[in-house]
Amino acid sequence: MKERFNLILSGVGGQGLITLGRLIGRACILAGRNVTIAEVHGMSQRGGSVVVHVRIGEGESPIIPSGAAHHIIAMEILEAGRTARYANKDTVMVVNDLILPPPLVKYPSREVVVESLRSKIGKFYLYNAEEVSKEITGSPISSNIALLGFSLSVNPLFEELIKKADIERAIEDMFKGKSAELNKEILHRSYEAGRSRLGG
Amino acid sequence: MHPVLARKGETVLLMGNEAIARGALEAGICLAAAYPGTPSTEIVETLAEVAQYTKTYVEWSVNEKVAFETAYAAAISGVRSLTAMKHVGLNVAADILMSSAYAGVKAGFVIISADDPGHHSSQNEQDNRWYGFISHIPVIEPSSAREAYFYVKEAFKLSERYGHPVILRSTTRISHTRQPILLEEDIPIEKACKGSFERVIERWVLVPGHARKLKSKLMEIWRKIQMETSEPFVKIINPGMKTVVIASGIAYSHVSEVLNLTGLDDKITVVKVNMPVPLPRKPIEEVLSTAEKVLVVEELDPIVEDQVKRISLEIGSTSKIFGKEYVPLNDELSVQAVYDAICKFLGSCSPQRWESIGDIKTDPPIPPRPPVLCPGCPHRSSYYILKTSLNRAGFRNVIYTGDIGCYTLGYQKPFETQMTSFEMGGAIGIGHGLSKVVDELVIAIVGDSTFYHAGIPGVVNLVFNKGRAIPVVLDNSVTAMTGHQPHPGSGYTATGEATAKILPEDVLKAVGFETYVINPLRVKESVATLQKALEEFKKGKNIAIVSRARCALEVMRDARRSRVVLPVYRVDPEKCTACQACVNLAACPALVVDPNTRKPVIVEDLCAGCGLCASICPYKAIQVSNTPSSEWEKLW
Numbered sequence: 001m002k003e004r005f006n007l008i009l010s011g012v013g014g015q016g017l018i019t020l021g022r023l024i025g026r027a028c029i030l031a032g033r034n035v036t037i038a039e040v041h042g043m044s045q046r047g048g049s050v051v052v053h054v055r056i057g058e059g060e061s062p063i064i065p066s067g068a069a070h071h072i073i074a075m076e077i078l079e080a081g082r083t084a085r086y087a088n089k090d091t092v093m094v095v096n097d098l099i100l101p102p103p104l105v106k107y108p109s110r111e112v113v114v115e116s117l118r119s120k121i122g123k124f125y126l127y128n129a130e131e132v133s134k135e136i137t138g139s140p141i142s143s144n145i146a147l148l149g150f151s152l153s154v155n156p157l158f159e160e161l162i163k164k165a166d167i168e169r170a171i172e173d174m175f176k177g178k179s180a181e182l183n184k185e186i187l188h189r190s191y192e193a194g195r196s197r198l199g200g
Numbered sequence: 201m202h203p204v205l206a207r208k209g210e211t212v213l214l215m216g217n218e219a220i221a222r223g224a225l226e227a228g229i230c231l232a233a234a235y236p237g238t239p240s241t242e243i244v245e246t247l248a249e250v251a252q253y254t255k256t257y258v259e260w261s262v263n264e265k266v267a268f269e270t271a272y273a274a275a276i277s278g279v280r281s282l283t284a285m286k287h288v289g290l291n292v293a294a295d296i297l298m299s300s301a302y303a304g305v306k307a308g309f310v311i312i313s314a315d316d317p318g319h320h321s322s323q324n325e326q327d328n329r330w331y332g333f334i335s336h337i338p339v340i341e342p343s344s345a346r347e348a349y350f351y352v353k354e355a356f357k358l359s360e361r362y363g364h365p366v367i368l369r370s371t372t373r374i375s376h377t378r379q380p381i382l383l384e385e386d387i388p389i390e391k392a393c394k395g396s397f398e399r400v401i402e403r404w405v406l407v408p409g410h411a412r413k414l415k416s417k418l419m420e421i422w423r424k425i426q427m428e429t430s431e432p433f434v435k436i437i438n439p440g441m442k443t444v445v446i447a448s449g450i451a452y453s454h455v456s457e458v459l460n461l462t463g464l465d466d467k468i469t470v471v472k473v474n475m476p477v478p479l480p481r482k483p484i485e486e487v488l489s490t491a492e493k494v495l496v497v498e499e500l501d502p503i504v505e506d507q508v509k510r511i512s513l514e515i516g517s518t519s520k521i522f523g524k525e526y527v528p529l530n531d532e533l534s535v536q537a538v539y540d541a542i543c544k545f546l547g548s549c550s551p552q553r554w555e556s557i558g559d560i561k562t563d564p565p566i567p568p569r570p571p572v573l574c575p576g577c578p579h580r581s582s583y584y585i586l587k588t589s590l591n592r593a594g595f596r597n598v599i600y601t602g603d604i605g606c607y608t609l610g611y612q613k614p615f616e617t618q619m620t621s622f623e624m625g626g627a628i629g630i631g632h633g634l635s636k637v638v639d640e641l642v643i644a645i646v647g648d649s650t651f652y653h654a655g656i657p658g659v660v661n662l663v664f665n666k667g668r669a670i671p672v673v674l675d676n677s678v679t680a681m682t683g684h685q686p687h688p689g690s691g692y693t694a695t696g697e698a699t700a701k702i703l704p705e706d707v708l709k710a711v712g713f714e715t716y717v718i719n720p721l722r723v724k725e726s727v728a729t730l731q732k733a734l735e736e737f738k739k740g741k742n743i744a745i746v747s748r749a750r751c752a753l754e755v756m757r758d759a760r761r762s763r764v765v766l767p768v769y770r771v772d773p774e775k776c777t778a779c780q781a782c783v784n785l786a787a788c789p790a791l792v793v794d795p796n797t798r799k800p801v802i803v804e805d806l807c808a809g810c811g812l813c814a815s816i817c818p819y820k821a822i823q824v825s826n827t828p829s830s831e832w833e834k835l836w
Binding site (some may be wrong): 015029034035037041046048049062065078084087103106107108109113169 | 211212213244283320343344345346347371376378380436450453454457460461502532534535536539553554555556557558560561562563564565566567568569570571572574613616622630647753761784787788791794795803805
C-alpha cells in the first residue's frame, strides 16, 4: 500500500461540505480510485465546525493524522486556521475568502489568520469562491464546487488522481438539468482561475 | 434512483449506515423499526426512503424499546427484521434485549447499536459490546463502512443459524464514513413478509419456570457460538510469528495502515476480530500457543483483551499480553493513536512520523465554534419569551431542567435555560424531583419528540405525585436534531403517509394540566399569555406550556421550494446605537458585529426572518428590508 492522498475539507455546517465530499467520492469511483470519506461533525446541523477527511487510495482507516494532509480545502477563514494542524510544509491549502464568526465571541481578523497561514504554508491560496458562485447561480450555494475546481488546477498531485472530466460526470450524476450545467460552469471558471493564478 | 437500490455488480458510494441498510435488504428483511439517534439515524432513514420499492415495512417508533419490540415481534413470527439505535438508545431497550436472548427468534433478527466513541453527539461514549455479555447475544463489529455491508449479512446468517438475536456494533467512524461498495447481490424480490405466530407458551412467556429452562438452552447456544465460529468473524493474517497484534473492528483498519507504513506487516501476526463477543475460542488458542508477546488494540473498553487473557490463563500459555497499557481507554482510535501504541509496544519507531506545522497562533485566538441554535430557530424565541415572562412575574433564580435535542443548546449564554441534561425525557423527572426539595421555581423543558419518547410517563407522575415543576414542550413538530424524522405530532409516518396527529397539549390536558399554547414568532402576545399562566400557577394550578413553530430549516427549505419570500431583516445604522441588546439577548449567528462601528449587521443569506432581534431592539433599528410574500407566516 502506497501512502494515500489525504484531503481535508473544512468549514461551517450548512456550507455544503458533506455534498462536496460525496461529489469527490463519486468522481473517485468514475476515475477508478478507491476512497474513504469520513464526516466529522458535532451535534448541530448548522453553524458548527465540520471536517471531512477524504483519503484517496487503498486502505480503510478513515481519519487523517495531524500533519498528514496533502491538500486542504477550507470554506471559511477561521476554520482554515483551525485545520492548520493537519498541514505539513508541503501541504497545498485553498481557502475561501470568507469569514463567518461565531456569535458572542472575540475573533481574529481575516488578515491576521491569512498572514499566519501564508507564513507557514508554502502553497497557500485565498480564493473568492462566493463571488464566482453568486455570479453564475445568484447564490453562494456552489462555493464548494468553485473551491474544488480551483484546488484541482493548483495541485498536480490531486489532478493526477481525479480529472476535471471525472468531476463533471459526478456533477451530472448528482445534480439535475440546469443546476448541473451551472455547477459545471462554476467548476470550469474556478479551474481556469487556478490556472491563471499558477501562471501569475 | 436511490444508490441503495443499485443492481448487483455496480459500485456505489455509500455511507456506513446506508451500507448497513443495503446489506439488510439483501438479507431479506421485511420490517425495520427505530428511533432516530446520531450516529444510527441514516440506517432506518434510508430504509424508509426506499420502502415502497423494496416492499418493506419501516417505522419511526416513539422510542427504542418500542422499536425493538416491533422488530422482535416480526422475527419471532418468521419475518426477518432489524432495529437500530444509538448506544444510549440500547439502554432504553435493554429490558426486552435481555428477554429476547432467552426466547430467541424464528427468522434473522439484528439489533444495530451505533456507538459514539469520542462523544461526537452524545452524553457518554459507553462501549455497547458489554451488552453482549449481559444478554448473551453475540456482537459483530465491522472494520470499515464497506465491511458493515458484508457483516450485516453475516449477522443475519448467524442469527438464523442459532435462532438467536445478534447485535451489530457500528461506531460513528463507520456509520458516517463513505466508501465505494461493490454490490455482491441484488435485493431479493421474493421475501417472507407474512409471519405466523406459533403459540408456544413456554417459549414466549417468561415466567420463572419457563425462563429457567430457556436459560439452560441459552447457555448451550452461547457455548456453541464460542466454540464453532471462526472465519469470517476471526481471521489470522501472517500466522506463526512470535509478535502478535489482535485488533477488533475499526482498530484493525488503523493497525493495518500502521504496519504497512512502518513495513512491519510480514514480521507480525495480525488477528482481525469481527466478533469481539464472545471471542471465538479456537483461533485465539491457536495464536497463543506460539506467541511470545501480544498487543490487543481495540476502541474503548478491554473487551477482547480480557477474554484473550482469560483464554491464555486457561490454556496455560506463556505469552505476555498487553492492551490498555498502550492503547487509550477513552476517545476514538486513529492511525496516529495506534501508531503511538504499536511503537511503544515494540519499543522502536520514531515518535514524529507526520510533521505538522502545528496550530497557528493569532491574537485573539481562533474561537471555538460550539454548536448554536440555527438562525430563525423558534427555540431561541421561546427561551427569550420564557425568561422575560418569568422575570416579569417575579420569579427569581429559576431552575431549568433540560433534555436531549437541538434545544439542549439553550444551556449556552445568553439563555442558560438548560441546567441539566441526562437522557431522553429526563427533564421532567429531574424537574419533579427537584421541585420536591428546592424552593425555587423549576421549569422542565422537553422537545416534542422527546415528550412522546419518554416525557409522557414523567408528566403523569408529576401530576400524580403533586410535583410543582412546570413542563414546557418546545414543539417544532418534527424530530429536528437527527434530520427531521416524523413523530406522533407530525401527522405523517416514516414513509410519508398521512396519519393521526397527536398533540402534546391534548396529552397534557388529559393528564390534568391547564395548558397554554404559544406561537414564539409572536413575542409580545406570548409574553402576555405566559404571564397570565404564571398567575394561575401561583394560585396552585398545574400549568403546562407548549411553544409551537416549525423548525427553521424546514421552513427555509419549503420557502425555497414553493418560492415563498420570507422576511429579511436589516439593521438601520442611523437608528442603531451599538447597544448590542439584539446580539446579547438573541445570540443569532446571522447577527455579526462590525468590528469598526461595533454595530451589528445581519447576514442576509443566513436570516430566516423570525424577527426576534427586531422585537428586542429598544430603538426600533431593525426592520424588514424586503417585501415578503403575504402568506409567509403560514410556513411556520
